[in-house]
Amino acid sequence: MKKYRTLEGKKEIVKLMEGMLDKLRTNGIGIFSLSGKYDSVVSWAHYSNSHEGFCIGFDKEKLLDLINREESLDFAEVKYKEEYPIINVYRTDEHEKLTKLVWWKSIEWEYENEYRIVWYDGANKKLPIDSAISGVVILGCRIDPQNKDKIMTILKNRSDAIPLYQAKIKKDCFGLEFEKMEYKS
Secondary structure, three states, rough: OOOHHHHHHHHHHHHHHHHHHHHHOOOOOEEEEOOOOOOHHHHHHHOOOOOOEEEEEEEEHHHHEEEEEEEEOOOOOOOOOOOOOOOOOOOOHHHHHHHHHHEEEEHHHHHHOEEEEEOOOOOOOOOOOOOHHHEOOOOOOOOOHHHHOOOOOOOOOHOOOEEEEEEOOOOOOEEEEEEEEOOOO
């Protein structure tokens, strides 16, 4: 155990963790990330191509119903930690390793309020979540007009009316505001 407290030992642990992540990727694990916070300027900048994308609201209960019907799906809130997870290479079982690698993230990312759906045999596959879409669709404040038109067309063709909002940068302070849009003809 003293070996892992040295600089070389810590490098070996990092290699081990990277190896486990590679194993996760090659074994077909898919991860679908969601945020519980739609109004984070930083999240919009990071995850929607600097506000050019869009945000879809999901019904958490419907997502949980879907997950409960599929054995290969798992859902949880990400845990934010200051320290790396402790993985004892001799005693930590595969499930605990997976849990610590998939569900833990640096405290620096806590603003995301992230949830993840893990599909254990679902890398590069479609996750059938259409039925769980509800709530709202929010267009980024810099969305391309063609993409905006495509999204409005998709919403028009749905049987249910999902509210549509356009994000706008606040004029007098840092932040976003959301303007409701009409799309029904």
